[in-house]
């Protein structure tokens with residue numbers, strides 16, 4: 427049997443946080459389940475359930491939602507967003523939730539097992555540095571983070587195929603407008619504090 | 620017809636053949652592409668809104684200075700730039716805030732279009748059909764739209780989100796057969812490849828299965844991320860399931876280019892990971 431939800435343990439301000447983080451319409455949800463039945467990730471693994479995540483969030487179950495591995499599994503396909511009869515903006519609500527989790531993780535309030543925020547961080551750092559993606563470095567970091575040194579080595583043949591076909595640049599291209607890029611990152615960073 | 624061309628990061632790297640075939644096809648169809656000078660990454664699937672909106676807006680401002688609308692062949696770029704554009708255009712205060720962030724002057728005067736939209740709806744299928752030199756008889760294609768070129772429809776706008784037709788119509792215009800199948804707008808799993816590879820491969824496999832069941836001999840795509848999942852990852856999917864797939868995945872510009880009489884090399888068809896050469900030989904090309 428599952429444990430009962432004790433509303434005394436919940437955080438009623440969680441919904442407001444989500445609204446501020448880009449999930450403005452979360453309270454429009456009337457629990458029809460259309461999002462869940464549209465979801466291709468749910469088709470693969472029943473534990474992934476967008477309606478359930480939203481419902482738990484509305485109930486204020488902040489800790490349970492944010493520390494769950496499940497929330498990182500959205501592929502951002504927007505099927506739920508398109509089909510939701512209440513214009514909840516499901517994909518954006520889920521995105522807002524992972525943004526909050528990432529912030530809480532950085533502040534040391536929760537531990538995030540999913541690699542997603544760290545991988546996104548690697549990507550963002552490359553953009554911050556060059557203004558564009560430097561693919562070979564991203565792939566290498568990615569392989570190292572997700573599969574360790576063995577993974578990095580085992581991905582080398584793939585990289586070689588790409589290189590032989592002229593698809594991998596060995597040197598990054600830095601754009602001229604780096605001042606603007608740096609400014610964007612600085613302001614976004616300050617806003618998130 | 621003249622556009623500011625936004626290739627995005629992938630087309631300058633692992634999707635090189637999409638860039639090559641885009642340029643070649645546009646030249647042939649009288650679309651002048653001027654690469655957006657000093658463009659930056661749109662933020663892709665990795666950056667969240669707070670970052671990708673100003674990053675995208677910088678590109679919009681660059682296009683406005685050129686006095687041109689943007690054309691993007693990457694569905695992810697198309698989505699990110701369109702979304703930023705919609706948000707900035709719809710809210711004066713927000714626009715000011717974003718301009719402050721990018722130290723720029725974007726007034727909201729730019730339109731963002733996907734290359735497929737431009738070819739089907741601006742050049743038009745009549746002109747395309749007239750220019751077809753090599754009807755692609757023997758090609759049995761399934762059109763794969765994926766997600767962001769049609770969803771959210773309030774952002775993508777140009778085709779039906781459930782049963783889009785523009786790529787179907789374009790495939791038919793090349794003389795190839797366009798087969799109906801069940802997965803034209805299903806997700807390829809690309810957004811999960813980095814942090815949940817097994818799910819991503821399962822999702823891509825469903826599309827490949829559906830394409831095979833339909834009796835196709837190639838999948839036609841409109842986005843480098845979809846291409847990565849179906850082409851580059853095809854051998855991974857094969858080994859995960861212990862099967863051989865061998866189904867070529869062409870960018871729609873490569874298919875169209877062939878019909879327009881462009882060469883295999885020019886269209887970068889030697890750069891696809893799953894070789895389309897057997898297919899091309901079977902229809903007398905290559």
Ligand code: SF4
Pocket residue numbers: 454455456457458459460461462477480509510511512513514516
């Ligand atoms: S589809 Fe919309 S209204 Fe229905 S359960 Fe999902 S979020 Fe709620």
Ligand code: SF4
Pocket residue numbers: 461464465466467468476499500501502503504505506507516517520
């Ligand atoms: S956007 Fe995420 S939650 Fe919504 S249907 Fe796609 S994978 Fe599922």
Ligand code: SF4
Pocket residue numbers: 559626627628629630659660661662663664693695696
């Ligand atoms: S989506 Fe892609 S590839 Fe497309 S620019 Fe943006 S990051 Fe770079």
